[in-house]
Amino acid sequence: MTMGFFGLTGPALARARIVLIVVPAFLLFGFNQSNIGGVLQYPSFIKYFPGLDTANTEGSTKSTNAKVQGTVVAIYTIGCLIGALGVTQVGNRIGRRKSLILVSIVATVGLLIQATSFSLGQLVFGRILSGIGNGGVNAIVPVWQSECTKPRSRGKNVVIIGIFIATGIAAAGWTNYGLSHLSHSEVAWRLPLCLPIIFTLILIFATWWFPESPRWLISRGRDEEARAAMVTLAGPKNANHEGITQEIRAISNALQEASTSERGFSDLFKHNRQRLFYRLCLAVGINFAAQMTGANAISYYGTTIFQASLGLPEQRASLLNAGVLTWKIFAAVSAYLTVDRFGRRPLFVISGLGMGVSMASLAVSVWVLQDHYTYAASVAATFFLFFYMTFFPLGFLGANFLYSTEIAPQDLRMHLSAIGTATHWLFNFVIAEITPVAFVTIKYRYYIVYAVIAFSVSMLIFFFFPETKGFSLEEMDNLFREPEHWWQVTKYSQALRKCGVLELEVGEKVEMVHHIEQPEKSAVNE
Missing domain, CATH: 1.20.1250.20 (MFS general substrate transporter like domains)
Structure with a gap:
């Protein structure tokens, strides 16, 4: 470790x-x-x-x-x-x-x-x-x-x-x-x-x-080093190893969804769902x-x-x-x-x-x-x-x-x-x-x-400007991607918070809890 x-x-x-x-x-x-x-x-x-x-x-x-x-x-x-x-x-x-x-x-x-x-x-x-x-x-x-x-x-x-x-x-x-x-x-x-x-x-x-940053280690394919870093950051007594495995998987999935090729400054000027x-x-x-x-x-x-x-x-x-x-x-x-x-x-x-x-x-x-x-x-x-x-x-x-x-x-x-x-x-x-x-x-x-x-x-x-309090860094992609138009992101972030988007600490419960009803989500996109 x-x-x-x-x-x-x-x-x-x-x-x-x-x-x-x-x-x-x-x-x-x-x-x-x-x-x-x-x-x-x-x-x-x-x-x-x-x-x-x-x-x-x-x-x-x-x-x-x-x-x-x-x-x-x-x-x-x-x-x-x-x-x-x-x-x-x-x-x-x-x-x-x-x-x-x-x-x-x-x-x-x-x-x-x-x-x-x-x-x-x-x-x-x-x-x-x-x-x-x-x-x-x-x-x-x-x-x-x-x-x-x-x-x-x-x-x-x-x-x-x-x-x-x-x-x-x-x-x-x-x-x-x-x-x-x-x-x-x-x-x-x-x-x-x-x-x-x-x-x-x-x-x-x-x-x-x-x-080192666990997220950077995962981005370089060094998952075991990332796991050790996460345990150290959480503390052995608080570390939930199953939860850490799920968190590594979530970060890896977010990276895979982001892009299959290395991106740079020019990508920030692109208009897309992200x-x-x-x-x-x-x-x-x-x-x-x-x-x-x-x-x-x-x-x-x-x-x-x-x-x-x-x-x-x-x-x-x-x-x-x-x-x-x-x-x-x-x-x-x-x-x-x-x-x-x-x-x-x-x-x-x-x-x-x-x-x-x-x-x-x-x-x-x-x-x-x-x-x-x-x-x-x-x-x-x-x-x-x-x-x-x-x-x-x-x-x-x-x-x-x-x-x-x-x-x-x-x-x-x-x-x-x-x-x-x-x-x-x-x-x-x-x-x-x-x-x-x-x-x-x-x-x-x-x-x-x-x-x-x-x-x-x-x-x-x-x-x-959407609120970012309480969202995990990986959830930010969903926050910006889900609304139909960019100007609805701020309202959408408020709707998510009202409906209860939570990430519990490792050792308590790691999986994301999304209690967002479809009608409310649709209302944001209207």
């Missing part, structure tokens, strides 16, 4: 996987996302990269430097996009574990190059390479985690990544705030750029100790929503918002920004506690509505401050920034990655997850590029754009 980390099995092994795989993977995500933003104006940093100086320049030079600075910050996200898309074939060919180790090594090399930079070209190359590694990590870990978790707890076991992303972002903010007192020393910017290596090293050495193009649109849409509702405008440029838009002094602006990012951690716990209780779809809708109200209110507050500074308007704007960070983590700081993996067929799960992650990074790049320009040109109207997008996202999710 395959043994887990130091002989752990079952729930204990699941907790160890969260601590040693999920935690460092998404601390890496969050820390890398915010660490460079706090060091750009340090004298010791400007000494080596004068072309990024916007604090001591004026006029056209400042404008040019600002554009270069935005590109240097944002180029990392392009690396992440490349890594997310590029890891798909690797992940399907060599497995989740080996591919995670490979991309972690790439990220480590990139971080070393970045932290030891003495020229702008070296810095840019290091950021792209570390982005490629980080994008690969972000694409692989949610897939591996979801494939090793039962439907009953799959949501919270993947959504928990949001807590660690928020923790990484906040850690970078506080690290930069503390090192700002040493801004004339090189350690003030080289240390934050190399600290994430701690997380990549944990991933490299800990990954070997955990079982509705792969519809699933592709869902994965792209949910990750578009995670970015284009304004969260990273705050994460990247929070200090600028407090200082330029709200008129607060530099020290207070920096402190409040760190406070907002820290509050994001506590708010992220709400998703962990509710995603498997209430489902994905309600959280997405509530989160979108809350963000829309927050951004609309922030626009009004900043509009008032733009004409005449008032303490009340400044307090109101600060409140709505914190209010926004109460709602964003509820739906879009982890559940978006979960949703992309849940709706995918087994042989295309890496592909769809990669496209979702790549969408996340593409619009992350857009936000990093346009936000400084938007602050200068359209000012408070910039927040109105995010408010409109957030309200629109809530409506689209309500009507077109």
Whole structure:
């Protein structure tokens, strides 16, 4: 039998996987996302990269430097996009574990190059390479985690990544705030750029100790290894061997029904009964929503918002920004506690509505401050920034990655997850590029754009995004295939849940229970 980390099995092994795989993977995500933003104006940093100086320049030079600075910050996200898309074939060919180790090594090399930079070209190359590694990590870990978790707890076991992303972002903010007192020393910017290596090293050495995804093993015809992995994941005391045999058979049948030949990205654009193009649109849409509702405008440029838009002094602006990012951690716990209780779809809708109200209110507050500074308007704007960070983590700081993996067929799960992650990074790049320009040109109207997008996202999710809570990964194919038209899938998922589609844990009862009356199913298709 395959043994887990130091002989752990079952729930204990699941907790160890969260601590040693999920935690460092998404601390890496969050820390890398915010660490460079706090060091750009340090004298010791400007000494080596004068072309990024916007604090001591004026006029056209400042404008040019600002554009270069935005590109240097944002180029990392392009690396992440490349890594997310590029890891798909690797992940399907060599497995989740080996591919995670490979991309972690790439990220480590990139971080070393970045932290030891003495020229702008070296810095840019290091950021792209570390982005490629980080994008690969972000694409692989949610897939591996979801494939090793039962439907009953799959949501919270993947959504928990949001807590660690928020923790990484906040850690970078506080690290930069503390090192700002040493801004004339090189350690003030080289240390934050190399600290994430701690997380990549944990991933490299800990990954070997955990079982490979049983679903991937079955897809490669390695059923006995998959059986051993399932026993380890369930725990010997809870493992029902007959149930595991049925589960292996169900996964094998799903793979055989999916395709008799190897499929790739092009298959996601095909219109067929599996509705792969519809699933592709869902994965792209949910990750578009995670970015284009304004969260990273705050994460990247929070200090600028407090200082330029709200008129607060530099020290207070920096402190409040760190406070907002820290509050994001506590708010992220709400998703962990509710995603498997209430489902994905309600959280997405509530989160979108809350963000829309927050951004609309922030626009009004900043509009008032733009004409005449008032303490009340400044307090109101600060409140709505914190209010926004109460709602964003509820739906879009982890559940978006979960949703992309849940709706995918087994042989295309890496592909769809990669496209979702790549969408996340593409619009992350857009936000990093346009936000400084938007602050200068359209000012408070910039927040109105995010408010409109957030309200629109809530409506689209309500009507077109099916609930996935409680369905096994293999049942997703039936969920998308059975309705007559693609726009009936959302209603069909609600009908299934009302009629009782259950998958009981291994050791209790493994066979699916479908109490769906034909008249009700027909009603959905009408």
